[in-house]
Amino acid sequence: MRRDAIGIGWRQPHYAELMARRPVLDFLEVHAENFFAEGGAALQVLAGARALYPISLHGVGLSLGSAVGLDVWHLERLASLVERVEPALVSDHASFARAPLAGGTPVHANDLLPVAFTEASLTLMVANVQAVQERLKRAIAVENLSAYLGWQAEPGDLAEPQFLMELCRRSGCKLLLDVNNLMVNALNSESDERAALVQAGRWIRDIEPQRVAEIHLAGHKDLGDIVIDDHGSRVAPAVWQLYEQAIAHCGPVPTLIEWDTDIPALDVLLDEAAQASARMRR
């Protein structure tokens, strides 16, 4: 995929319209788990899109940080989908979701829960990422989280950017840099937007540009006492500013507009994609 590629998250309300209009886009991104069925209409729709656009498979359920290990069933479904779609990119998150309750069978929270930035946590995430990459026979990209909770740091723990860079070095994976997630975390920990921009900008400067395989952009919602990463609105002005900082630091990087709740008209997503393209080329 070209380094200046621009794509959008392709969700069910836009399946038919996008296939009919075939707008100029460099790639489409779908949630991998939405296509885990053995058969059926969804896979046919995806095959149709694959004939027109490169596809990025973005997972939300691999649970790469789980201490209990990977769910083999999940990995096999993903491998089957990768074989079928031959995606341009495969990605998931630096999070966990699976753990046993009361020592029993692991349950899956179906959320992106924060891992501790400890050496032990890093070691197990490296092992999980390597297992995924060996099964898929390709490198994946791992996304930084928006998190409303964290773990109390102890001496020897890593900062998040260092944790992710070390993950990339040891496993050979890439970073999927979600700029909106950075801003959400910064807004939740700083007193104002200016300070949040400074904190998030510092985070970006702490990463190695060559490790970044993709950037995600999305909207968030300020509830007053907390900022939520809801992917339900246009990219906020401060996130655009941070995106320009990321491009200045990394150079052109394939960029995606994500929109998952209150999904608007397709033209709104295309307009956001055009804005990302213009800002990347400034």
Place this chain on the structure above:
Amino acid sequence: MSGAELQRQAALLQALLSGEPAPGLCAASQGVARGLQAYRVNAQAVAARALAAVYGPLQAELGEAQFAAMAWAFWRRLPPERGDLACWGAGLADFMAQQPQVPAELLDLARLQWALHEAERAGDAEPDLASLQRLDGRHDAARLRLHMMPGLRLVAQADGHALVWRHAWRAVSEALPPDQAAFMAGLLAGQALGPALEATLARHEAFDFSAWLQRALREPWLQAVGVME
């Protein structure tokens, strides 16, 4: 596996279900309780959305608020085990049956909706037309096995059985008369054609296999005819 990390992660999952913060958690300015609440609110929304995608008609019967409350109660009782939420919800009818005063028709609806959901996600298959020639009367029916299309299910209902299958890309259902239900139950249980037919005719003399076969080919219900070893 790191025992400390496993313990930490299990504690957070338990905290999401119980609402009681786990030790070692921290949060920025909003505080741990608010951060935990954000995850719990999201989990509740995810639970309702995931079940509504499968059980839309049930949601319409119960109303959004009651359905959402049931989805969260079900999530806490039987949390998902997979990272694909389309796999979660199989046990909803049994869960509902344990609740007081749930009408039988709602349990029927739930069982039917899950079967429809599974049919739409079943593997794709085309009828094996060549294998159908084994029904030409020259083969021993005691050794013929009728394989149904992926996703086809017979669903028990309070007043009989409904058949669920996929027609093109959409799953459909239909109440089956007792003779057809008995015959299909035998086939789906793995009986060969001969014994399934004999058992059906013993209880339902008027069962018309030729009419059934025409329908089975048209829908299609029948995928292939195999020979049992």
